[in-house]
Amino acid sequence: MAVQCRTQSGLRDNGEISDISAEGCCMRTRGIYLRVGARVVLRPEGMEGLTGIVRWVRSDLSGVEFDRPMYGPVVDHIVATHSSRAA
Numbered sequence: 517m518a519v520q521c522r523t524q525s526g527l528r529d530n531g532e533i534s535d536i537s538a539e540g541c542c543m544r545t546r547g548i549y550l551r552v553g554a555r556v557v558l559r560p561e562g563m564e565g566l567t568g569i570v571r572w573v574r575s576d577l578s579g580v581e582f583d584r585p586m587y588g589p590v591v592d593h594i595v596a597t598h599s600s601r602a603a
Contacts, residue, residue, distance in 0.1 A: 517560055517598050521545055524555040533560060536594060538585040540568060543578050550578045560594075 519533045521543065531545040543558065550556070554570040558580065568580040 517594065519543065519561065520559040521548070521550075522557045522559070523548065523550070533558065536586075536591060538582075538588055538591050540571070540579060540581040543580055544576050545578070546576060549573075556580060 517533050517536070519531050520528065521531055522528045527548045529545045529547040531543055533541045533543045535542040541558075550570045550573055552570055552573055555567070556570060557565045557567050559565045566582055566586070567584075568582040570578050571581050572579040
């Protein structure tokens with residue numbers, strides 16, 4: 517799923533999120549390097565911003581824990597919508 521990422525310091529990048537759950541997601545960015553502990557705002561395509569903290573980083577992938585869990589049915593809808601696009 518396409519996402520725009522903004523760091524607390526104001527850096528922005530477009531990327532992709534995957535493995536989304538109510539508590540967080542995996543994000544791939546190309547233009548910025550994120551560090552563990554960084555605060556971010558993720559703006560997935562068609563949604564309001566989600567705030568969170570980077571918990572792990574491996575190359576261009578990072579794990580983000582959301583500040584507040586997403587509503588379960590919203591997560592289910594996102595997964596169903598985007599997994600059908602991939603298929």
